Amino acid sequence: MATKRLIYFSAAELRVYRRTRSALASEARFSADEAGIEAFRGFLGRHRGALFYVVADLAGEDFHEDQIPFLRGAERRTVIERRLAQRYRDTRLAAAISLGVVKDERRNERLLLASFTNAQQFTPWLDALAEAGTKLAGVFSVPMLAPALAARLAGRQARCLVVSVDRAGLRQSFIDNGRLRFARLEPTVNLAPDALALFVRSETARLAQYLGTLRVLPRDGTPLKVLVVAPRGERARFEQALLSDAHLEFVTTELPEAQGRVGLRSAPQDSFAETLYLHLAARIPPKEQFAKREERRGYLLWQLQRAVAAAGIAGLAACALYAGVIWVDILSVRGQIDIQQRESRNAADRYASITRTFPVTQTTTDNLKATVNEFRKIAARSASPEGTLAHLSAVLEQFPEFELDNLTWQIGKTDAPESRANAAATRAKPAATVDQSVELLEINGRVNAAQRSDYREITEKVERFAEALGSNPAYRVVRTRLPFDVASEGTLTGDVGAQETGEAPRFTIVLAKRLP
Missing domain, CATH: 1.20.5 (Single alpha-helices involved in coiled-coils or other helix-helix interfaces)
Incomplete structure (x- = not known):
């Protein structure tokens, strides 16, 4: 991971810190004159291509609120650049901080335009960074980093003041809903600790009064929370001088405690609150910053x-x-x-051990396999009465009045000769006879639930039964013998049905099925 170097720029000097993980170490110091700039060029020559972050802490800052139409992308950048050019002569170090969207009839975006009144003081230092081929991550100001510091000191607040004692002086930043609204820097001129605490009190009251005249603070009487970062060992003096009242609520945090809250584990002993802003710039840099895209090309x-x-x-x-x-x-x-x-x-x-136990045969194993396969085919083609009996059983379910006496199943041919008497008693049915072997099932039975003298009903029932047996395409009815002799060769007398024995009328049906 590249080593990050942080430049703290003030009106009096320029300091370079080296950040390693969560520790800051002072690396170099340069005066704000020509000699200091030359020394800085020599320093950059020894660290060509290094990664730098610039944090400015200057008194000459300008903040101006403006509104633009709610836009996105290149159109928004164009409008912002136009507004910055209208506001400042030198836009090299000018930025626009978004304050959110105005919810009214016309949807606009609120912007805080920020720049330095004397941007020329940065020019030689930025030129030296560009000439050395460094990777410039950005140019930030301490007020830009104040919202992140406020969030770590007291969480998200609706409105608060962040007051810190930096090397450049007393820094005051007004935060509204997590966004910067105003900031100022007052020199401390080496004040004693007691005088410094009183100075913080008086300057905070003045700033609150100024914000009230701008109608930035609400008039509901809610006290404004003031987050004060006191120097090392000065917390007791600050708490004694900074007493809360109906307008201001002071919360004092000593510098070592504040460093722990932002995640800074180590910092130079002679440093002030500027180390907090430097650490935040390297750890979570804000989206808005002053450097242009061309100056950050190496970093990008x-x-x-x-x-x-x-x-x-x-x-x-x-x-x-x-x-x-x-x-x-x-x-x-x-x-x-x-x-x-x-x-x-x-x-x-x-398999080899099993085959060794087989008896010695006069043929090969392949011949045995072929023989077994042929035997299986023959067995598959062998006729069985099972299918025919199942068909007969299914038909009998539809004719409960029929009772079977015996069944005769055999393999035969349908063109077997019949006696003349049988031919005369057989009702002719159209069926093609083929000289081939078929399964023959002779069905002998009787018809119950019918009167012996009702010839027509008995005949119709037997015929329907025969038709049901032959409805399956695999079967055909070869011969049907009715209970009565209805052939034309017979003699019909007046005493038909006189000799009734009381038995149910009997019938015979021969059913044929082609062999597979």
């Missing part, structure tokens, strides 16, 4: 290189992970192959 290219390198490392890690998964799968497949090969060898050994 460095970020792009890091992103590409990170993407490459991530891709390499993903490829390595995928290769590891594939390698594990290969090892698993190899293990399965070994297991299958062992099982195959064991099966072959068992």
Whole structure:
């Protein structure tokens, strides 16, 4: 990870700090004159290409609220640049801080335009950074970092004042809903601790009165919370001098405690609250800053290189992970192959041991296999009465009045000769006879639930039963013998039905099914 160097720029001097993880160490100090600029150039020559953050703590700051139409992208940047050019002559160090959207009939965005009244004092220092090819992350001011400090000292507040004693003087920043609204810097001129505490009290009251005249503070009487960062060992004096009243509520935090809250573990002993802002600039830099995109080109290219390198490392890690998964799968497949090969060898050994116990035959194993296959085919083509009986059973479910006496199943041909008497008693049915073997099922039974003398009803029932048996395309009715002799060769006398025995009328049906 690149070492970050933080530049603290004040009216009197320029200090360079080196940040390593969560510690700040003083590295160099340069006076604000030509000699200091030359010395600074020599310092940059020894650290060419380094990463720098600039934090300015100057009294000559200008803040102006403005509104622009709610825009996005390039149009918004164009409008902001136009407003900055209208407000300031030198826009090299000018920024616009968004204060949110105004919810009225016309949706506008509120902006806080910020710059320095004397931006020329930065020019030689920024030129030296550009000539040395450094990576400039940004140019920030202490007020820009005040909202982040307020959030770590007291959480998110609706309105508060952040007051800190810096090396440049007494810094006061007014925060409204987490956004900077106003800031000022007053020199302390080496005041004694007691005088410094009283000075903080008087200047805070003056600033609150000024904000009230601007109608920035509400008039509901709610006291304004003042977050004060006292120097080392001065908390007791500050708390004694800074007594809360109906307008101001003071919350005093000593510098070491404040450093712990922002995550700064180590800082120079002779430093003041500026170390808090420097640490926040390197850790969580705000989105808005003063440097233009052209001045930050080296930093942006460095970020792009890091992103590409990170993407490459991530891709390499993903490829390595995928290769590891594939390698594990290969090892698993190899293990399965070994297991299958062992099982195959064991099966072959068992088969060989079993075949050795077979009796010696006069033919080969292949001939035996062919014989078994042919036997299975013959068995599959062998006739069985099971299917025909199942068909008969299904039809009998529809005719409960029929009772079977006996069934005769055989393999035969449908063109077998019949006696003349049988031919005369058989009701002719259209059925093609083929000279081939078929399954023949002779069904002998009787018809119950009908009067013996009702010839027509009995005949119709037997015929319907025969039609039901022949409704399946696999079967056909070869012969049907009705209970009565209705052939034209018979003699019909007047005493038909006189000799009734009381038995149910009997019938005979021969059903044929083609062999498979």
